[in-house]
Amino acid sequence: MSDGWHLYLLRCRDGSLYAGIATNVERRFRQHATGKGAKYTRSHPPECVLGSRAYPDRGSALRAECALKRQPKARKLAWLLAEADAAT
Template identity: 85%
Template sequence: MSDGWHLYLLRCIDGSLYAGITTDVERRFREHASGRGAKYTRAHPPECVLGSRAYPDRASATRAEHALKRQPRACKLAWLLADAGADPSPAC
């Protein structure tokens, strides 16, 4: 999974969700799991990658991440089930 940029969604061991962007989802998950990831995942270790979506460049991945992080949990989970071209903005 290292083609372009990806927006990914993790489920943490406490049931919370974490969204981020990377060029390599598997590597980034390992970083989060080992405590070298984001501050949030150091306090809430990740359990698994729920899903990811590819974006053509960092700017579009960052915009999608920002939009997804503003959504309630139900919308984040719906984003996983939506078509790959779906925008994570308020369609929920």
């Protein structure tokens, strides 16, 4: 996943969720996992990437990230399910 911008959702070891954007989700996950990512993931180490969604540009990915971060956990998980349904 290195073409364009992606909004991704991580599950952290404590069960919390973290949303972010990147052009390469796998590389960004490795950065989070080694403590070189966001401040939040330094204190809440990530367990896995739950999912991601592609966006045409950085601006639209940032707007989607902002909207997703304002949602409760259940809505974030529903966002993942909606993406999975769209892919099938």
